[in-house]
Amino acid sequence: MTVTEAVREQRERDARGGSDPDDERGDGDDPRGPDPSKPVRRAFGVVSRRPVLLFAFALAAAVVAVADVARILDPVGNATPNVVGGGLSFSFLAYPSGTRVTMVTPGALVGLQPWWLLATVVLGAVGPLAAGVATTWTVARAAKREVTVDRVLATTTYVAAVAAAWHASVWLVEAFPAAVAPLLLVGLWLSARLFPAPALAALDRSPLDAASEAYALTRGRAFGCFLSVLGAGTFGAILADAGSVAAISPSDPLFALGTALSYTFAGAIGAVAATIYAVEAREERDRRSEERDRRSEERGQWREGRADDGKRRNGN
Amino acid sequence: MPPSPPPEAAASSRSSAQSRERTVSRRALVGAAASATAAGLAGCLGTGTTTDVTDAPWPMQGYDAGRTNHRADANPPRGDLAVAWRTDLPGHWPLPRQPVAYDDLVVAPNDGLLGLGRADGSERFALHPTRVGLAVAAADGYRTPTLVAGGDRVVLGLDAAGGVDTRVGERVAERWHVGDEDTGPFAGGLLGGGETVAGRTPVAADGVVYHASAEGAVVSRDAASGRERWRAADERGARFFAVDEHLYVAEHWMDVGAYDLSTGERVWTHEGGDVVSRHTAGVAATDGTVFVNDGRGITALDATDGGVRWRTSDGERVDVETSKSVPTVTDDTVVLPGYRAVHGFDRETGARVWKRALDPTDPRHVAAAGDLAFVPTEGGELVALQAATGRTAWEFRPREAWEVGPPVVADGRLYAVAGNTFVCLEGSR
Numbered sequence: 001m002t003v004t005e006a007v008r009e010q011r012e013r014d015a016r017g018g019s020d021p022d023d024e025r026g027d028g029d030d031p032r033g034p035d036p037s038k039p040v041r042r043a044f045g046v047v048s049r050r051p052v053l054l055f056a057f058a059l060a061a062a063v064v065a066v067a068d069v070a071r072i073l074d075p076v077g078n079a080t081p082n083v084v085g086g087g088l089s090f091s092f093l094a095y096p097s098g099t100r101v102t103m104v105t106p107g108a109l110v111g112l113q114p115w116w117l118l119a120t121v122v123l124g125a126v127g128p129l130a131a132g133v134a135t136t137w138t139v140a141r142a143a144k145r146e147v148t149v150d151r152v153l154a155t156t157t158y159v160a161a162v163a164a165a166w167h168a169s170v171w172l173v174e175a176f177p178a179a180v181a182p183l184l185l186v187g188l189w190l191s192a193r194l195f196p197a198p199a200l201a202a203l204d205r206s207p208l209d210a211a212s213e214a215y216a217l218t219r220g221r222a223f224g225c226f227l228s229v230l231g232a233g234t235f236g237a238i239l240a241d242a243g244s245v246a247a248i249s250p251s252d253p254l255f256a257l258g259t260a261l262s263y264t265f266a267g268a269i270g271a272v273a274a275t276i277y278a279v280e281a282r283e284e285r286d287r288r289s290e291e292r293d294r295r296s297e298e299r300g301q302w303r304e305g306r307a308d309d310g311k312r313r314n315g316n
Numbered sequence: 317m318p319p320s321p322p323p324e325a326a327a328s329s330r331s332s333a334q335s336r337e338r339t340v341s342r343r344a345l346v347g348a349a350a351s352a353t354a355a356g357l358a359g360c361l362g363t364g365t366t367t368d369v370t371d372a373p374w375p376m377q378g379y380d381a382g383r384t385n386h387r388a389d390a391n392p393p394r395g396d397l398a399v400a401w402r403t404d405l406p407g408h409w410p411l412p413r414q415p416v417a418y419d420d421l422v423v424a425p426n427d428g429l430l431g432l433g434r435a436d437g438s439e440r441f442a443l444h445p446t447r448v449g450l451a452v453a454a455a456d457g458y459r460t461p462t463l464v465a466g467g468d469r470v471v472l473g474l475d476a477a478g479g480v481d482t483r484v485g486e487r488v489a490e491r492w493h494v495g496d497e498d499t500g501p502f503a504g505g506l507l508g509g510g511e512t513v514a515g516r517t518p519v520a521a522d523g524v525v526y527h528a529s530a531e532g533a534v535v536s537r538d539a540a541s542g543r544e545r546w547r548a549a550d551e552r553g554a555r556f557f558a559v560d561e562h563l564y565v566a567e568h569w570m571d572v573g574a575y576d577l578s579t580g581e582r583v584w585t586h587e588g589g590d591v592v593s594r595h596t597a598g599v600a601a602t603d604g605t606v607f608v609n610d611g612r613g614i615t616a617l618d619a620t621d622g623g624v625r626w627r628t629s630d631g632e633r634v635d636v637e638t639s640k641s642v643p644t645v646t647d648d649t650v651v652l653p654g655y656r657a658v659h660g661f662d663r664e665t666g667a668r669v670w671k672r673a674l675d676p677t678d679p680r681h682v683a684a685a686g687d688l689a690f691v692p693t694e695g696g697e698l699v700a701l702q703a704a705t706g707r708t709a710w711e712f713r714p715r716e717a718w719e720v721g722p723p724v725v726a727d728g729r730l731y732a733v734a735g736n737t738f739v740c741l742e743g744s745r
Binding site for chain 1: 455456457458459460473474479480484488489490491492540541543
């Protein structure tokens with residue numbers, strides 16, 4: 001069962017249940033965006049029934065792990081988790097930016113020889129590239145769409161933009177530690193409002209249009225989307241921390257293992273959840289639009305009927 | 317930003333102060349964004365220094381990787397002492413720690429790291445974090461060396477040239493960062509327990525830095541990237557480090573352990589002569605001999621297998637209060653600061669050569685250059701002794717300073733923290 005089929009089935013169930021016409025009327029006029037409920041929870045169900053959806057992010061995790069090892073072994077300064085050996089790591093992960101164990105800070109670039117600068121940039125691009133391709137494939141499989149070069153480019157561009165914003169935020173906080181609180185709030189808010197954007201980019205939108213449509217589809221539903229972000233994030237954090245707790249040092253392979261697990265599962269769950277939200281929200285939006293059109297038409301016909309009745313009465 | 321996992325679970329004092337208190341203008345703020353982003357790239361193309369630190373006049377606290385604290389080829393002032401320049405240090409209670417000197421800089425660990433031009437004391441850079449342990453290390457892949465700066469629970473790798481000034485906010489200089497901050501609700505023992513001195517005493521050799529973890533383990537780390545190369549599993553409260561054939565680590569219980577430089581495997585252990593757990597040994601190594609303050613006075617060990625070459629007489633143990641005193645190894649004499657006394661032992665035989673009734677400051681480290689050894693005293697003086705005889709060459713009491721830190725010698729001058737100032741001394745040679 002694809003996500004689209006699941007949505008149709010849900011609609012049919014709703015229709016059979018016979019909803020209150022007043023509610024329908026109210027829903028059609030609801031200023032809030034549509035409300036596809038619990039996308040993360042349902043994404044778990046979809047992925048458990050179709051584990052093939054994990055494939056792309058598993059492959060991406062492997063590619064990113066290789067890039068991580070290369071970054072760990074190169075002489076360029078590395079921002080790695082702080083506490084190991086029975087503690088919690090304080091690394092940050094951002095889906096779908098392709099962020100991984102290693103991360104370069106501006107200070108690590110100061111005084112760097114040009115060759116290593118180039119190598120750092122190239123290795124840094126591996127994460128967003130892998131995440132972009134994996135997101136496109138997973139969304140396409142979940143929604144039974146084709147994977148095209150245009151879709152891959154659009155999604156990867158979006159992912160790269162998220163990664164750039166993420167790195168810029170981290171660098172900004174490093175230069176201005178006081179900026180951490182406002183940036184965190186803005187970041188969480190945007191995470192919620194742009195929740196379905198990668199799926200929209202992978203389906204049929206340009207990166208900018210995807211962000212714009214995602215913003216519209218989550219209007220009035222930011223808290224629900226935030227809970228979805230929190231759910232997927234907590235799941236990814238648990239997986240990433242599972243390895244780091246046992247790791248002896250930040251260079252320990254267990255760190256890479258934890259991150260790869262997180263990347264594979266949280267990435268796939270996140271992509272499927274975004275797809276569910278995007279597809280359902282669009283269906284809901286279209287249904288409401290049709291409903292508004294139908295009611296408008298009915299009102300028009302009713303008014304016309306009243307006018308005809310009046311004419312008839314006046315004529316009589 | 318779709319699903320983003322949350323955080324689971326880095327000239328004068330007046331001119332210095334003025335530069336640190338720049339007014340943040342709107343133009344500066346706008347420019348900061350661009351300069352912060354481009355800082356790294358600009359730094360890549362900037363005029364760098366060499367990563368070769370072998371020619372540095374005093375590249376780390378303790379002078380060299382063997383932590384001998386002696387620069388043999390230096391020509392220190394021998395008399396007619398005068399202050400060449402003086403710079404006020406920030407903070408109310410500057411730490412009397414030994415600075416380091418490389419390129420044309422001298423860097424003082426203090427309330428932040430202050431990089432000063434050695435010629436005139438002009439401020440070159442000021443980095444915010446308060447770190448007390450310093451070592452400059454070669455950094456492959458970089459045009460400038462890494463300045464390793466450690467505190468109680470944190471060790472940083474910084475651009476030794478001071479990084480790039482973004483005009484607003486902190487300088488961009490941090491290459492890597494390991495450990496927790498030294499301040500805050502979890503600092504000082506909640507995680508590590510007891511005394512944590514992770515980064516206070518780093519040494520660097522061949523692009524690798526050795527330091528203690530917050531839990532007391534020995535850590536070997538690539539100086540360029542910060543990558544951990546190995547970590548010794550047996551955590552015995554590592555405190556001081558010296559590199560020669562192996563890595564020699566002074567530990568609690570006055571023990572000294574030798575570790576393979578490549579693998580971190582423990583090669584041999586020298587058991588200390590003191591049973592007081594909180595006491596810590598001191599170690600220095602050079603030319604195949606390890607000089608250990610092990611609670612008995614000084615013991616000279618074979619660097620390869622730890623075999624005892626000579627040992628000071630048993631009576632010295634009573635005479636020398638030894639915890640945390642690191643031997644200074646000069647050409648002919650091993651100098652050991654103790655409680656209200658400084659001792660000189662023959663480097664070849666261990667026989668006592670001289671003893672002076674001085675009261676060295678804690679931590680009891682004596683720096684030496686040429687034929688002079690410099691003893692900072694609790695009385696606020698810096699006393700220069702003839703290392704071979706223990707006779708006083710000169711005494712210096714800085715104006716309005718209550719304490720002097722261990723000095724370094726470069727360009728025939730002497731540089732040291734003195735109270736709340738940093739002084740450069742010159743004299744006849």
